[in-house]
Amino acid sequence: MSLPEGPPLRHCPPYWHVYETSCKRRWYDRELLEMLVTEFRDRTKEYYHWAIHTGLCQVNHQKTDPRYCLKNGDTMSNRVHRHEPPVTTDPVKILFRDEEKGHLVVRKPGSIPVHAAGRYGKHTLIHMIKHDLNEPVIYTTNRLDRLTSGLMVCSTTKEAAQKIGDQFTRGLVRKAYVCRVKGRFPEEEIDCQEPILAIDRQAGVNLVHHLGKECQTIFKRISYDPDSDTSVVYCRPITGRTHQIRVHAQYLGYPIPNDPLYNHPIWEQYPATCFKQLEIEPDRWKTEAGGMTGNQAVDAVIAAIKLERDSKEDWARWRDEMLFSHLMRKEGVEVVQVPGANGQSVMDDPKYLLAGCPAGVGSGGPELGEEGAAAALEGKAAFDSGMGSFCEECRIPLHPDPKPSELYIYLHALKYETDEWSYEDEMPWWAKEDWREGRAEE
Template identity: 35%
Template sequence: MRRVQPAALNVTLAIVRRIAAPLARFGNYLTSLMSPRPSSPSEATAPEPIDGAGVSPAKAGAKVPNRPIAREISAHKKRLQALSETTHTIIPPCGDPWPRPYYFEDGLRKVKPYHFTYRTYCKERWRGRTLLEVFECEFRAHTRTYYKQAIEAGRIVVNGRAVGSDYVLQNGDLVNHTVHRHEPPVTDEPISVIHEDDGMLVVNKPAGVPVHPAGRYQFNSMTEILRSERGYHFNPRPCHRLDRLTSGILFFGKTAKAADNLTEQIRQRTVRKEYLARVSGRFPDGEVVCDQPILQISPRLGLNRVRANGKSARTVFKRLAYYPPLEDADAEGRAGEGPGRETAEGAVNEKHRPWINNKGHSIVRCLPLTGRTHQIRVHLQFLGHPIQNDPLYANRRVWGFNLGCNDADGSEAKDEDIMSRLERMGKDEVADAVAYHDEMVQQYHERVAEKLSGEVCDVCHAELYTDPGDRELSIWLHSLRYEDAGGKWSYVSPLPSWALPPSGMSGPTEAGGMEDLVEAVKDENPEIAG
């Protein structure tokens, strides 16, 4: 018999130990995929009952009575309800409470706090970094102190087991973070249906509601709100993206085939999309084509800007109306394309705001020919007419005096400076986001906005926020129209209130057709010409 040398044996054992853990994790993953899952909350297996001391009878050695599963579920739900009433939280037996825990207050749709577990595999950029470092740098929702305490308390675990703050993440690690979740409120404005058939649902999305669960939002999302209204088994499939702050036309496939068909049409650019935006100043006459490339300079902050080395982007703009400030409109006898301000209190006092050089506002039609993130917002900023209430791209405290106008090389506002300023803007600091608003600075700073309230949650001790104001719930950008380039179908939403002429003034109340916008670029983009 050949004798194995100790050195060779040590090498072999090291190799086995190195591959054993990843193989075990992969095996657990396959097991979870093959495990049957409940199709609805009522079909879920009841969790093991827990006595008043927090110990299950089975683990304590007690004999568990053989009761029917329906009675087990009923008893468990009663215990959860009692716990919910005492702790002001919902602990769902399957992580999926039904009906959804909504309540309505002060014009907002709110969600009762509940426990939720985030799950993610270790990303490539996390490898070799400590667990605490990753949470502190990658997730801005909480402080370093919170994350350290969560790791020590076992609310943040790796591969199902508690680890220390100095644990170094490796490829294949599964990170779980269980939180007492406080979802931000959204508007309680109803979701109006524009069209519905057997395969498709077309709605007018309210501003401030995300399309699907993401980030701080779970049940306060379009997919979950629609499911709560139409039944647990309704599964709306979003066919395209629409930013949380943006309102307007949104398509949901009622079947996978219908969703895939429309998504493919959009990908092939045979679907025309028109948006409306309310921008600062008097937008130029005629059709304006902006084909500046766009680069994402910070994925974590969601920050984009015009850059020569960015992805190709192309948008056609045309002014629908211009409304000068109230004092200018009065001086002109309220003539011209449109009026100015709605109220005298909103008039600009330039003596206190000498840097304002872009008076009034324009309603602009927008035809994006590509689908880059924040494309319309970035192009309007570059053209010197940012969306008036854009909390990111109309923020002088982030971008400086010129707000990125014609700054294609970043010479006036360095990327590092912009990201640094944006990092420092916490929820306790109200950003002067609406640099071009035709209202006094004092009125703006007195506006209600979401910020730290000074209170903490009794359950998780997290700092609580006040309810969001208008600035957090909407942006003056609206998805107005989607239509097939070949003329097979077309859906149009009503104009939002901010795009209508002010009270007592005249102005357009409809946008008209898209012929002029298409004509301006049909040679370079024949796919949208039909």
């Protein structure tokens, strides 16, 4: 299915930023370097070791050792040159305002997270409402996934935020979404009450599983398009679990076609329906960050999704590892080894060896053939071509822009209502009757 490219991207100039956070419970008794490599996978082990060595990353505002064991009460700070990913140029729009109730209802475009997290700081809904829409005081009470668009019921007073938050918590808010799914969805209403389990925090994967939390989503088909073999479906999530609509639609056999998680090719090998009664080891999987669940099928799905994400950044990670390994060697510092998949060298991949990695780095692997070797050498040539592949100020490897069509999925929050108030958005362009494959809204 071809997707519309959409509008151009919104970029934010890089800026220096200090992250500061208290030690989380799951970090207790873990070594600093291991925790950074496992929890924050956008940079390599070599970079984090360099950051600790130079004092960019500190514990309790002091330089420390990469093997320092974190404990309750520790405060970690990390000074970074923040390069935010680009987002859509579709604006955040105010749809409704009720000064008396303290309600501010906005439409969030896909690609924009609600709150600052990870690499996102200014490219967030909160920041854009405050600075683009000149609303200095804003509170959010519900969240949408970064790739999901639609209504957000915000508040301009703390009292209103507390009241709306209580209504969401008590299940008093009736919610409606619309999505486009693969295949001819049944005409009759479907009430899916399968439990959902959050199986991996890093990959963001959720499954229908008997150990999961109680969930309920009611689906009703609006239309079917035979040309694209897709259906527009009205969704009423009775509960509010993470990725609930996406997981239930996938479980029923009708995933959202441009969903990078739940329409990943790995699900063809391991259908979503096969996991419900599989045995896993919850104590192990919940306590070991990035660890295995103890089930081959579940671990295979998680590994495939992580590999998909990492492979898009392979050459950037290779450049990161090459640069900071070199800087550490110049300082006479040996890089500390970190156990597990997250601590492995990206240069173990054969394409990096064929591209001319330093002798002794990497463990080899299967031959890639002439085509693979040519691609590897092309990537190496791009690295050797000059400073364009790095930020000149912080030396972070620069990533190419994503395609605009990769920044959203066919899922839109359409309506929120209680017995006291009701707010509804119009249908997104991809859910309208005159929608055609590959044609964006004009």
